[in-house]
Amino acid sequence: MSAVLSILDLAYIREGDTAGNSFDASVALAQLAETRDYRRIWYAEHHNMATIASSATSVLIAHVAAHTQSIRLGAGGIMLPNHAPLTIAEQFGTLETLHPGRIDLGLGRAPGSDQKTMYALRRDATSADRFPQDVLELQAYLGGASRVPGVDAVPGKGTNVPLYILGSSLFGAQLAAKLGLPYANASHFSPDSLVEAVTLYRDRFEPSDQLSEPYVIAGVNAIAADTTAEAQRQFESAVRRRVVQMIGRGQTFSPEELDLIMASPAGQQIRQMVRYAAIGTPREVKVYLDEFAEHAQADELIIASYTENTESWLRSYDLIADAWHSARVSG
Template sequence: MTMLSILDLVRITEGSDARTALDNARDVARHAEGWGYRRIWFAEHHNMPGIASAATSLVIAHVAAGTQTIRVGAGGIMLPNHAPMVIAEQFGTLAHLFPGRIDLGLGRAPGTDQVTVRALRTTADAANHFPQDVLELQHYLAPTTPGQRIEAVPAAGTQVPLWMLGSSTFGAALAAELGLPYAFASHFAPDQLQPALVTYRSRFKPSAQLAQPYVAVGVNIITAETDAQAQRLATTQQMSFIDLFRGARGLSRPPIDDIDTYSSPAEQAQMRHMLRHAIVGGPDTVKAGIDALVAETGANELMMVTDVFDHAARLRSLQITSECAAA
């Protein structure tokens, strides 16, 4: 059976606040744990008023403290924004607090715009050092060696599992070279899904962490009792994509009856292209969509985004999806 996991965007909804979003993320994790989800991840985004996960390691600590068994991690940390030693210290600390439950997914994009990149005190060319930074991070998480002068305390020896994230063949090739599990961001960047998976699997080199290729595929899944109900819930995410096209960064909006009234034909075409792997519908539709995506990609795991405005409706969507996958 294909494993299901969650990428939680920690959306701040209209009429709500960041604390509510963070507590909702913890509640999602608590329920998901009981429904058999393998892991829940949080992503580093900056200068986005509608997303509360910028301080990703703190979000992970908050959620992990409210759960018992589900793995909690970053999907991902944008490593060019940080010194590898600092990330090792943070995730090494998490590994001691929550043994055997912490994942560290790594990306090379900034997670924001270029103006904010400068505010983060990094530069646009920092991504050029990404492969070297990953190796440095691995070094800090490994056991110390005789004569080692710099130690990331308390990270040394924790060997927090690393994942490579990507939306192109670059990340796939690097994950293969380093023998790391690979998560492809087809939930927002579907174009190179198959080329990236072919690159990863064909070039994979076994490592101390991983003996065989392991792929997680990002996918938007929204489920309700009927296709029509799910399609209405999905307009929240569709509006968020359209707002991004317009350069608007606002709070998550409640669903609407007809997305066509919100956007132009050109915006709709762009939005539908980016969301073309989305699975939206009632249980039968979602079950068929999951089976088809797994058959197409051979994914070991689906990393789901369920961007639903109402918290109770989101929980219900996740519950139904878990039932579909188990059927």
């Protein structure tokens, strides 16, 4: 299966940087991706996370879109239970009106936050239960056939912004299949369900006005560098930072303490979360991505990359594009 490549940008705030630095880096990445023929870039909604700046997802998309010309941009995803469907229809209808043919809307049902943040968002604890109905309500606003009599999304009505269902379990796969929507599996951080979920989605897919055949996007981590050793070093550093963020909660550890944490069951569990990872030289990354696309039955791969600085981050995506496109040309 010959997959296309896309990018997941978490607008990561690196140590010593600011959210403003992160936004500048996101623009630089999008401009690079546009010249290197990546299909799309998605930004994820997270809240109350000191290292992620994409909480106001639609605003960030608007900013990047204003500094690019053609690459598709979208949410990967909007956590719909945090919002009224009408609000999201208006936001993404506005984006589509400003940037026609360039906007995607990926939808998830997870809170994207902890219990305290859920309260701060005024999120109802049962709102995730309404996710299927909310997706249909949102789709209707964007299509111009509102399910709420007398209420239209302006802008939004008739824009038909394409929807994608995101998931890290079988629920999202089942819903995407039932509604005839593309399915994106969060295998870059939740790998356990990938094969079963994609198989279920493809087996149960029902064609819709948006999509006639199943379409699968699979998340995968990737870092390319000039040498295998350098790529592995960057990846190990990224994993250690993630362990500190998830377990340490802002604490400072000595190298010896961090080694013990990495070897602990909790540390190993976090390492397993990113086990789908293409790490190495451009050629090695290309080989892994080809094999992963077959394993995932994926039409499209969306790459998440975490490196120590913006320069190595941009270079990684540039090197991956070199290997990917040169192989396709030579083939």
